[in-house]
Amino acid sequence: MPALKRIDSTEAYVRFLALYRKHNDNCPAPSHTRKKKCLDGTVVEVTVHRRTGIIPEQVKTTFHMMLKKYVDNYNYVREKLPGFVYEESDRYPSLLTNNARMGEWCDCTDKTIYNHRKHLETLGVIKTKFRGRRSDYELWITPEILFGGGEEAKTENPSQTPKIDLLNTHGKTFLHSNTDRETKEKENNNAETLKSGYRENGYGERGGTKTPASPKDGLSEPIAQSEGQGAARRSKQEIMAQAAQERHKQADTLKSRMTPTLPPRLEKYFEDMLVGFWMYAWKVLYPDREFSKEQQELAISAIYHGVYNRFDDARDAKGWADFQARQLGKLDKAAKYYDHHPDAYLPDPYAVQVKGKGYFDAENERGFAGLEAWIKRDEVRAENRRNKNDEERQRRQKRAEQLLRQARRDFERLAAGAAQRQEVRGKTQLQLWNYYRLIFAGLGKQYERKFAQQYLDQQARDFQPPKYYQTKRQRKVYAADATVVIVDEWMTDGDWYYSEL
Known part of the structure; x- marks a missing residue:
């Protein structure tokens, strides 16, 4: 696999400045007419051209610091980890940071960093991916800025x-x-x-x-x-x-x-899963640690027995892919915890003094094995929240349907001159409509549109209730005259009788 390329910070910043100036030069400059009063008292009109959509100068300073921190982290990973472990689709390391930390580096507030980051993302200079609940994210600078547009940088080749x-x-x-x-x-x-x-x-x-x-x-x-x-x-x-x-x-x-030695008689698919898990765990949990070949073999052995159970479980290809994704998700959850709790103790990946006390040992319930119960508790909480939201949505829907029926009856009784309910007694049609409009506006746009459509349908039929809403007495009054058919014996042959009507 190709090794990581070498980054020239100066050339990368020059490419960013060229893109920055090109963007600002291409921003539109609409003209505005202003009235100006001269010293002699005359009023003249002055045409002012003001560019819109330009990126402020402070963004350059922020990007310069981002580039410096990214290149430092990039070179650290490039030096500590072999280049052959990176896949072609994900070959560049990321910088884990947040707006507050960037604000300390750039000597500004986190809100300013947020605004500058949005400018840089719009410009297509950086890419971010949230890694955590709210604030932490991974940051990449695009290869076009780091290495130029499709040109190969200096690599160790x-x-x-x-x-x-x-x-x-x-x-x-x-x-x-x-x-x-x-x-x-x-x-x-x-x-x-x-x-x-x-x-x-x-x-x-x-x-x-x-x-x-x-x-x-x-x-x-x-x-x-x-x-x-x-x-x-x-x-x-x-x-x-x-x-x-x-x-x-x-x-x-x-x-x-x-290169550490892997367990014997492993399929290539399982070897890739095992090595990929260990390299990702090294990156997110132990980024500042250095492991020798023997230490890596101990860590891989602990993962082989404690996480994958020696691959003895019966799963198909999709099952193993889902299992691998779940284990990597556990690593993200553990990394997020240790990022927010820097004083928490993180054991070695393998047992050092006491057997079974390594972080990836199956016997250590306070290590990686305990994350499964933690994730299940979170899943139960999420399911309870979904059920609660469903109940609230059903309650709101039931309440809205009840109000729609009540509004229909009130408009029909108002048009018929019948006695109204006490809440709407004495209101005109416009006042009654405004009364229900405010109620349905609080339930959301969906039910507000339903009420408006129902009102238009009632107005089209002069606020007369539809036949399926009429009482039995009303249906009898408005029913057409019945047709009487005299049935002879010869008409009853078969299942039905014959009629010329």
């Missing part, structure tokens, strides 16, 4: 290694102004760094110009012998290709030393 004349063994070689020579004996760096051989030094120094070792020193014995016997018979490209192959081989060896 052998294909982009600076080309050095391996046949030249004399003189001083001046390296690139922002790189320094990295010795290949330092195995604590990741494998991709070993492949490239060049990077910024650990002290932030730029422009190292000390004389490096001879390029032939890093070559294997066969290459040195081939150069000694007859370098003229081999091209420069062949020598560099073989050197790159040697670097790849050493990098794979180093990667195998750093």
Whole structure:
């Protein structure tokens, strides 16, 4: 998988400024006419052009601080975690923050940060995703700002290694102004760094110009012998290709030393689930911790037994996907708790002194295993809230239907001149309509529209009740004259009788 790209903060900020100025230059400037009184007392009209929709200057300062904090977190993750663990769809780390914390960094209020963040999201510079109930969110700066529009930044990739004349063994070689020579004996760096051989030094120094070792020193014995016997018979490209192959081989060896060993006889699907869970737990629960290969193996073993029960449960593919999503949700819930309670004790992922006291051990009910009961309690509370809301909605609906029937009867009795109820006695039709309009306005737009439609239907039929609303006595009065049919015996053959009417 591709490694994380290197971010140049200066170039990223320049790209942001270009986008910022382009947006402000394209904002419309409508004209407004103002009257101005001169010193001599005459009144003249002045046309004023004022731009609308521009982004204020303070947003640039806020973005500069966002970029600095994001790049610091990005470089930390890039240094501590190997680049091969990132998927193509989610390869860039995020910055976990909130408006209050950003306000402290930028020396302003959280409301100002909220407004500036909305400007930057509208501009398409940043993306956010809430991670928590109210305030915390993850922040990404778009790749177009970080690396340019589709252009590949400098990555730790052998294909982009600076080309050095391996046949030249004399003189001083001046390296690139922002790189320094990295010795290949330092195995604590990741494998991709070993492949490239060049990077910024650990002290932030730029422009190292000390004389490096001879390029032939890093070559294997066969290459040195081939150069000694007859370098003229081999091209420069062949020598560099073989050197790159040697670097790849050493990098794979180093990667195998750093990658923890997984439980045996696991399917590829289960291996991805196990490693993905551990890397996400490392990111959200232990971002400031460093684990060696042996410690990672202990943590993965604890997760394998305590979280996944050695994958012995009978589930289909969809069941395992849902199970994995639920476990990752538990990690989010635990991370949110520890973010809001920084003084709370977070155990190691594996047992250190007492068996079964690791955070992911199944025996530790106060660890990850206890989150299931916590989530179930939250689900019960959510279900109770939904039931309560349903009951309230049904009660409101029943009350609204009762008021609709009452309003229909009041209008019909008013049109017929019958006695009214005490609450609406003495009201005219307009007053009665306004009385019910205010009542239904408090129940919501839905019932207000129903009342208006019912009133229009009643007005169209002159406030006469429909036939299915009339009493038995009224239906008898308004019924048409009955038709009498004399039935003879020959008409009763079959199920019905014959009639010419």
